[in-house]
Amino acid sequence: MPVPRSTTPRGYRLGPGGSPPQAQRRDPKETEDVADPRAPRHWVDHLLQRRRTLSAAVLAATGSSDALDPHPDLLRAAAHHGEPTEATCPWCRSEALVLLRYVFSDELGPFSGRIKTERELSEMAPDFGFLDVYVVEVCPDCHWNHLLHTYVLGDGQPRPPLRRPADLLD
Numbered sequence: 001m002p003v004p005r006s007t008t009p010r011g012y013r014l015g016p017g018g019s020p021p022q023a024q025r026r027d028p029k030e031t032e033d034v035a036d037p038r039a040p041r042h043w044v045d046h047l048l049q050r051r052r053t054l055s056a057a058v059l060a061a062t063g064s065s066d067a068l069d070p071h072p073d074l075l076r077a078a079a080h081h082g083e084p085t086e087a088t089c090p091w092c093r094s095e096a097l098v099l100l101r102y103v104f105s106d107e108l109g110p111f112s113g114r115i116k117t118e119r120e121l122s123e124m125a126p127d128f129g130f131l132d133v134y135v136v137e138v139c140p141d142c143h144w145n146h147l148l149h150t151y152v153l154g155d156g157q158p159r160p161p162l163r164r165p166a167d168l169l170d
């Protein structure tokens with residue numbers, strides 16, 4: 001049975017062929033009272049969806065599925081920017097599983113959609129109102145990939161979009 005596609009803008013899975021996540025739209029006038037801009041908020045876990053995807057992949061029996069046939073950009077990103085994790089791949093049990101953190105925000109202008117480490121995000125957070133972070137796990141061995149969770153960083157006060165390269169983002 002195919003996994004039903006989410007109709008919410010946030011989405012639960014990566015795009016067709018395991019494409020990197022896409023930005024969601026946010027009301028530019030939205031503000032929020034935030035005590036600590038570095039503390040993740042609006043945390044959404046996608047582990048239930050991962051279990052379903054995993055079951056569907058097992059049922060496919062050919063060993064081939066969307067989750068195991070990712071977009072080449074995702075594999076390249078995993079090879080160059082992947083953060084190691086203690087977790088093992090849910091499909092092949094490989095310990096080579098890595099995490100990618102994509103950050104989206106209108107405030108980032110042309111830099112929205114880039115991959116950042118947890119530490120880089122923590123440094124950026126106080127300088128922005130809303131940073132949408134998408135954490136994706138990717139296995140370089142079997143190509144399993146899945147959106148693990150999403151969360152928001154920033155102090156809740158939106159800034160005008162960046163136009164020029166900032167040292168922060170290099």
Ligand SMILES: [Zn+2]
Binds near residue numbers: 091141
């Ligand atoms: Zn794997």
